[in-house]
Amino acid sequence: MTMPRVLIAAGGTGGHVFPALAVARLMMQRGWHAEWVGSDRGLEARVIPGAGIGLHILRFSGLRGRGAMAWLSLPLRLFRAVRDAFAIFSRAQPEVVVAFGGYVTFPIGMVASLRRIPLCVHEQNAVMGTANRWLARLASRVMVSFPGTRYAPGGALLVGNPVREEIHQLADPEQRYLARQGPLKLLVIGGSLGASAFNRQLPGCFAQVIAAGQPLLIRHQTGAADCDMVMAEYRRLGVAAQCSAFIDDMKAAYGESDLVICRAGASTVTEVAAAGVAAMFVPLPHAIDDHQSANARALVEQQAAWMMSQDQLASAEMVSWLADCTRPTLLARAARARSLSLKDAAHQAVQIVTSVAPSSFAERSR
Numbered sequence: 468m469t470m471p472r473v474l475i476a477a478g479g480t481g482g483h484v485f486p487a488l489a490v491a492r493l494m495m496q497r498g499w500h501a502e503w504v505g506s507d508r509g510l511e512a513r514v515i516p517g518a519g520i521g522l523h524i525l526r527f528s529g530l531r532g533r534g535a536m537a538w539l540s541l542p543l544r545l546f547r548a549v550r551d552a553f554a555i556f557s558r559a560q561p562e563v564v565v566a567f568g569g570y571v572t573f574p575i576g577m578v579a580s581l582r583r584i585p586l587c588v589h590e591q592n593a594v595m596g597t598a599n600r601w602l603a604r605l606a607s608r609v610m611v612s613f614p615g616t617r618y619a620p621g622g623a624l625l626v627g628n629p630v631r632e633e634i635h636q637l638a639d640p641e642q643r644y645l646a647r648q649g650p651l652k653l654l655v656i657g658g659s660l661g662a663s664a665f666n667r668q669l670p671g672c673f674a675q676v677i678a679a680g681q682p683l684l685i686r687h688q689t690g691a692a693d694c695d696m697v698m699a700e701y702r703r704l705g706v707a708a709q710c711s712a713f714i715d716d717m718k719a720a721y722g723e724s725d726l727v728i729c730r731a732g733a734s735t736v737t738e739v740a741a742a743g744v745a746a747m748f749v750p751l752p753h754a755i756d757d758h759q760s761a762n763a764r765a766l767v768e769q770q771a772a773w774m775m776s777q778d779q780l781a782s783a784e785m786v787s788w789l790a791d792c793t794r795p796t797l798l799a800r801a802a803r804a805r806s807l808s809l810k811d812a813a814h815q816a817v818q819i820v821t822s823v824a825p826s827s828f829a830e831r832s833r
Contacts, residue, residue: 470498470499470500471498471499471500471562471563471824472499472500472501472502472559472560472561472562473491473494473499473500473501473502473561473562473563473564473565473820474501474502474503474504474555474556474559474561474563474564474565474575474579475487475490475491475501475502475503475504475520475564475565475567476503476504476505476564476565476566476567476569476571476572476575476576477503477505477511477566477567477568477569477572478504478505478506478509478511478568478569478570478571478572479506479509479510479511479568479569479570479571480509480510480569480732481510481734482568482591482592482732482733482734483567483568483569483591484505484509484510484511484514484515484567485629485630485631485734486567486589486591486628486629486630486733486734486812486813487503487565487567487589488514488515488518488520489629489630489631489632489812489813490565490567490589490629490813490816490817490820491503491518491520492518493813493814493817494817494820494821495520497817497821501520502520502521502522502523502559502561503515503520503521503522503523504522504523504524504525504552504555504571504572504575505522505523505524505525505569505571506524506525506526506527506569506571507524507526509569509571512524521559523555523558523559525548525551525552525555525571525574525575526547526548526551526571527544527545527548527570527571527573527574528544528570545574548573548574549574549577549578551574552574552575552577552578553578555575555578556578556579556582556584561579561584562584562585562824562825563584563585563586563587563820563821563823563824564576564579564584564585564586564587565586565587565588565589565816565820566586566587566588566589566598566599566602566606567588567589567591568589568590568591568596568598568599569596569598570597570598572598572599572602573598573601573602576588576598576601576602576605576606577605579605580605585607585823585824586602586605586606586607587606587607587608587609587610587816587819587820587823588602588603588606588608588609588610589610589611589612589626589816590609590610590611590612590616590619590623591612591628591733591734591737592612592613592616592732592733592758592761592762593612593613593615593616593617593733593758593761593762593764593765594616594617594618594756594757594758594761595611595616595617595618595619596755596758597755600618603619603620603623604620607823608624608819608820608822608823609622609623609624610623610624610625610626610815610816610819611623611624611625611626612625612626612627612628612733612737612809612812613625613761613762613765614765617756617761624815624819625809626809626812626815626816626819627737627808627809627810627811627812627815628733628734628737628809628812629812629813629816630734630737630738630741630812631717631718631738633718634717634718634721634738634741634742635741635808635810636718637718637721637722637742637743638722639743639802639805640743640744640798640801640802640805641798641802643722643743644725644794644797644798644801645798647725647794649682649684650682650683650684651681651682651683651684651725651726651792651794651797652683652684652686652723652724652725652726653673653683653684653685653686653724653725653726653727653728654686654688654720654721654724654726654727654728654729654744655669655685655686655687655688655727655728655729656688656714656727656728656729656730656735657688657689657690657729657730658690658730658732658735662690662730662749663693664749664777664780665687665689665728665749665780666687666689666690666693666696666697668780668781669687669728669780669781670687670697670700670701670704670706670708671700671704671781672780672781672785672786672789673685673704673706673708673789674704674705674706675786676786676789676790677706679786679790680790681789681790681791681792683706683789684707685701685706685707685708685709686708686709686711686714686720686724687701687708687709687710687711688710688711688712688713688714689710689711689712690712690713691712691713694710694711694712697710698710717738718742721738721739721742721744722742722744724744725744725745725794725797726744726745726746726747726792726797727739727744727745727746727747728746728747728749729746729747729748729749730748730749730750730751730759731748731749731750731751731759731760731762731763731774732751732759732762733758733762736748736762736763736765736766737808737812739766739772739804740766740771740804740805740807740808741805741808741810742805743801743802743804743805743808744801744804745772745773745797745798745800745801745804746766746772746773746800746804747772747773747774747775748762748763748766748767748772748773748774748775749774749775749776749777749780750762750763750774750776750777751777752776752777752778760774765807766804766807769803769807770799770800770803771800771803771804771806771807772800772804773788773800
């Protein structure tokens with residue numbers, strides 16, 4: 468019996484790649500053969516081959532900030548990308564295509580439409596990205612991760628953003644927070660490359676908080692470039708902190724923390740809610756369409772997190788806020804965040820994707 472075939476299109480950052488990978492793995496568990504289209508420069512080039520999924524490379528880049536020549540060359544570059552996408556479709560022979568964002572997905576969505584192959588679009592952020600906005604016009608189904616996603620078409624389906632299953636397995640916030648005593652445990656996450664603003668400003672901020680009488684235990688993910696520098700700064704300030712370039716076990720890191728200070732990428736916001744941990748979001752100031760602020764507001768406006776601008780990181784306001792934090796206050800936000808988490812995002816996405824596949828394949832994958 469022939470296995471049904473799905474083509475996943477996702478490129479660039481972990482925010483696109485990891486939710487797509489969660490859906491691909493679940494579809495494979497349900498008897499689908501999955502292949503992937505991405506860029507040779509994105510995270511997918513390192514992650515996907517190791518996941519046992521065939522990777523097709525498609526070269527097509529975005530236009531923002533690239534100047535007039537990029538726009539002038541767009542017709543030729545798009546023609547070449549669409550031509551190459553047709554070749555990928557001939558090899559992959561998909562019954563359905565799922566696009567998760569990144570510019571490389573645009574030619575793939577175009578070819579899916581031209582070949583009349585069902586196309587599903589999943590948007591991770593609270594503001595639809597450029598490629599997904601265009602592809603939504605061609606899609607059989609559009610899925611979003613946040614209520615009220617900006618630029619989402621009418622009829623978009625709220626499914627949530629797939630996260631690592633182990634994050635959902637953490638104990639309830641009440642069990643974790645009420646069992647703790649002693650210093651507040653802070654987790655600083657700067658992303659895979661770290662956040663230089665966090666690395667420069669937070670050690671001094673924490674030193675002032677401790678001097679004001681609020682004891683802290685700090686775990687700081689710095690990225691590889693700044694790890695030694697940040698550790699030296701904590702030592703100079705006399706602040707006990709555990710610094711690491713990366714954190715492999717995020718379940719444990721979330722589970723032992725009272726408060727997370729982090730950016731507001733879609734995956735981070737979704738993981739914070741799934742983990743049930745209090746968070747102070749510091750959106751990346753120059754994110755496209757300010758989508759990180761929109762992501763954070765999905766929790767902040769529900770009293771499930773806090774948000775502060777980057778230029779306030781070392782401010783007296785931040786020091787005062789941290790000095791006044793209590794575990795009961797943090798627990799209230801953590802519990803509220805957990806209550807807003809959409810736990811079955813990957814399963815719902817797979818159900819929607821299989822529903823638009825040719826009937827014989829959809830029936831067999833249920």
